[in-house]
Amino acid sequence: MGILDIEVWGKDSKKREERLGTCKVDISALPLKQANCLELPLESCPGTLLMLVTLTPCAGVSVSDLCVCPLADPSERKQISQRYCLQNSLKDMKDVGILQVKVLKAVDLVAADFSGKSDPFCLLELGNDRLQTHTIYKNLNPEWNKVFTFPIKDIHDVLEVTVFDEDGDKPPDFLGKVAIPLLSIRDGQPNGYVLKNKDLEQAFKGVIYLEMDLIYNPVKASIRTFTPREKRFVEDSRKLSKKILSRDVDRVKRITMAIWNTIQFLKSCFQWESTLRSTIAFVHHKGEPLLYVKCTLFSGNIGLCL
Secondary structure: OOEEEEEEEEEOOOOOEEEEEEEEEEHHHOOOOOOOEEEOOOOOOOEEEEEEEOOOOOOOOOOEEEOOHHOOOHHHHHHHHHOHHHHHHOOOOOOOOOEEEEEEEEEEEOOOOOOOOOEEEEEEEEEEEEEOOOOOOOOOOOEEEEEEEEEEEEOOEEEEEEEEEOOOOOOOOOEEEEEEEHHOOOOOEEEEEEOOOOOOOOOOEEEEEEEEEEEEEEHHHHHHHOOOOOOOOOOOOOOOOOHHHHHHHHHHHHHHHHHHHHHHHHHHHHHOOHHHHHHHHHHHHHHOOOOOEEEEEEOOOEEOOO
């Protein structure tokens, strides 16, 4: 364990993000399995970050180079396979299996900089576990050659690999994404995956090459299927729905027309454009409100009593 770098970001009303400050925590100095309340002054701006940190060992999570790939060692692979064999189906029910991902390279990425290059790195997410590669600067065909190991808690999870462009103090730019269900993984087969957009609906630009190995206990995996899924700690921000936006715009139009017609009706009554209509309206107004308009706008109600 080493130094944990923390960045604090803010977002204004225009959804622009800005880094407010940074601080560091020496993880090696903290006791394990104990809640540690830390008050950390921010380095680059006034203010303090108050946080609660609990260190819990998590078996199976690691990052290494290709030369020290865990499952490449026959003896280590045999030991891991033995841990998830059928004879151990009733031991540590939360430890379902292990996933090893080799992030080899990417080709033909989008140029995010004015120089026609990018500074790409990869973020890998499986459940609440998140690991990332180093950044390769000024390159559209980066080679990371890193090995990531994740513990499997739910065999129905999906591995998400996102390529970003590092942009200094600003939020990284999106360069493409792939989502791979664990059950679709074929052990030890290098594959090229076409990068897609953020919604995974359309092809983006570029291909990423991954090689994956999955070892798990089928009995534990089956039992975990009937238990609630682990809650995601990192949630995506709510996206703007074009369908909802179109519906709300239509509502505003209809409400605007209703109010306009009401105003024109009242105007005609006061101007006595129709003697009969104006007389009935004012006689009726003595007993109760002349008109009540109830409009539903988005999630609230607007009442107009005339």
